[in-house]
Amino acid sequence: MCCNENFEERNKGEKINTVLDLSEISGMKFFDPHVHMTSRTTDDYQAMADAGIVALIEPAFWLGQPRTGVDSFTDYYSSLIGWERFRSSQFGIKHYCTIGLNSREANNERLAEQVMEILPQFIFKEGVVGVGEIGFDDQTAAEEKYYRLQLELAKEAGLPVQIHTPHRDKKKGTQRSMDIAIEQGLDPYMVIVDHNNEETVKEVLDRGFWAAFTIYPFTKMGNERMVEVVKQYGSERIMINSAADWGISDPLAIPKTAALMKRSGISMADIELVTYRNAITAFAQSGQINEQDFVAVKNIDQSQKFASNSILRGGQQPRIDKNSIIIS
């Protein structure tokens, strides 16, 4: 399957409009099961809400640089269930998270030991829908050790697991992640294997796991390739996410891909499964997701406060017309 050829070239001769037209997906609802909102702006939240994203999951991950002590993990996990959830609610988006020790920082064993000790204080909190994102980065012995310990924790807690598969040596890393999950006694239906591509998807589905795909510009999966994956494998146990973070990424990856799927003739039922329903089915096994909550969070008031702090700075008024060129 080719990845460089683009939609316009393939349809040479015809005039193809590749601009996202929100009216095309209006009325559709989306769930982004992997997006790092802590790294994103309020404009992103607004654009996501406008494009139909009603709920999301923010997995715990690394900050782009190593943390130097366990307290920064404590504060980060606290923000995922606290301030960031509140910030999301101010844009009418229901915020969930997964909590875990990321694979990179599992290599700092002294710190990893301390993080393992605090995890149980967070994974049972309201709105925590899984242990994640965990798994392999460099596929080291330390990564395996803390991956296994966290699988055990998820199993005991009855929580789904969100697996980050490595960018390097992906196929082997994905197989190994699944082998270990089975060895640790996890039910594949409780495990969401993330960052799949054309090389890994078949085995992940054949073995009964959920297959998540990250639509991330230039690296993981472009959305034209994703359309082909759904054409080939259907929609069962497949979900897409943006994994938008502090890198060059796109928090509108899901609505854009839904629009592309629609133009490519994929059925609305299949689009709904891969952009909304499957993620809910998988993560609702935590007992923490209720679709009624998506509706409730819609009724927002941006002057609300969290621990006496609101998203409005210095006496700002809630923003009404964001398309006006006047910023008053």
Ligand SMILES: [Zn+2]
């Ligand atoms: Zn991530």
